[in-house]
Amino acid sequence: MSRLGRATWDFQSTPVYVEGYGTVAGQLEGKGPLGADFDLVLENDRIDDDTWEHSEQRMFAKAVQLAMTTANVTAEQIDVLVGADLNAQLTAFYLGTRAFARPSLGVYSACASICESLAVAGLLVHTGHVDRAVAGTSSHTSTAERQFRYPTEYGAQKPPTAQRTVTGSGAVVLGTSVHPIQVTHATVGTVVDYGIASPWEMGAAMAPAACDTILQHLSDTGRSVKDYDLIATGDLGHVGLKLLKELLAEKGVPQPELRTFVDCGAMIYDPNQPEVFSGGSGGACCSIVTFSHLFRKLLNGECRRILVSATGALLSTVSVQQKDSIPSVSHAIAFERKDVQ
């Protein structure tokens, strides 16, 4: 029994380690400030495939392969794949990884899916139900435009609060053999809905969910903001991160501690890059930033503990057309540097 509070699972009694990780990033992401941190940057987001969807599937498979290679394991040594993407019916995950022929669990909480995947995969490893699990997500700006917005050829204009869907895929292998980065906790978020109905303001829709989950995590674990070197949200973007800090300040988090908060969507692009608006979003935004840039900070000793709270906007084109508001959810994962002999 390793239960804390109502929503946080503590994996420390049987430690879960990141045995391997892999990140694939698109062209624009590769040219951004974190470009050097990614394992593989595409020369062409279309790769050699006939459709954007097939390119995304191929990226997913590549990220899983990179994670298995760094973990020095083969697909046969993976007991379960847990993953997600933003395409309807999770086709990037299921079609992209089918060739590995492993037991598979698709999950979905929009752009919070990487932390949901890590939570389920971590739980399975921690409890000994599997020896080794893969968790991963993907997104592709062109499949997301087709899925959620307009045909790219329309050239529809976007407001500055809009976010660009990240092209990329990130995956990790979790297991129990001692490695430098440990997954210590997972906090499962509650769906919150503040009545925002515009799909161009997802940062605003998701900020309350991130605030709720981060405070729940701190309450469940008895920790404070100061116990973390960084607390990274998934893809609030510049607009949403500012809102999150305002919400946290309202809840009593002191101003100096707000400097601990960063956002993967706000970090992945330079604001001067074309059409990045408020920053990055998408199922891969949090996964490729966490598994490259944030992992590097743990590995080089710059950080000892990082909390990642991925954020998901729970909308579909149908729900938006039917005038539904956009509920949101955020799931958090705590990573910790372990000194390995």
Add this chain to the structure above:
Amino acid sequence: MSRLGRATWDFQSTPVYVEGYGTVAGQLEGKGPLGADFDLVLENDRIDDDTWEHSEQRMFAKAVQLAMTTANVTAEQIDVLVGADLNAQLTAFYLGTRAFARPSLGVYSACASICESLAVAGLLVHTGHVDRAVAGTSSHTSTAERQFRYPTEYGAQKPPTAQRTVTGSGAVVLGTSVHPIQVTHATVGTVVDYGIASPWEMGAAMAPAACDTILQHLSDTGRSVKDYDLIATGDLGHVGLKLLKELLAEKGVPQPELRTFVDCGAMIYDPNQPEVFSGGSGGACCSIVTFSHLFRKLLNGECRRILVSATGALLSTVSVQQKDSIPSVSHAIAFERKDVQ
């Protein structure tokens, strides 16, 4: 550690019980052979809502409420909701259950989602990470037609291998207080792809996945078909069930044992009902048949052990248009009658 084989989780050491359950069925399902078994049959599949999607969301909430009522618990006593539906981005689950304001994990494996939900929820209860979890799914024939096929108004003709998406929602409350029905095992399926590309032949696409998962379950547990009174697949329909039996016979299952196999999609309608073709399908097909008809067989002593292997076809409209084949997956849950003092 309660791990059997590579894909089966054994929950028996800390038993997981079905503390409550609820089923909502549409009009046509209510008029079918299992109509009397459902807790609530809609008089009108539109309910009073303005859209089919809102009707499905309302059904989902109603099934969860029924399950909590029979379990005699309030939403505050539920630690996590695990659920799914067939709509893109799981809007029936997330929008339908947001008013309960509980930590939530969306999962997706198409019509196998109810067993994936039960597997994750059961694992959380078994390992003590939560005290009580809800698992549930929904589907609605009119939202599925909009999602996957043609506008209903087109009146597109369908071949006899087609299946009708079940309108309904089924949910259970899982916990550790002793109740008559126990969830003993979960077997996570591997994605299989036999190259079938026609969305009108989903029974044929899914039968190999069901065969694979059922044999994996028997191998992992050291059980044989004779250890079960019934083995129910999710929604292969009449065509797929016949194929499954042929595949099982090829794998050495003796002819008399094939009588143990039934299919929720083949049972839910009378073949003389209008436009039911090869039978039912959809995220709710397996959940409402299992949580009503099959649970009744356990409760009245007709069956002592039932294996339910829900089956999912992993397609989207985009994947079909892009000429992808339809990979499939099946996840299995073993239920057992416990004599309660």
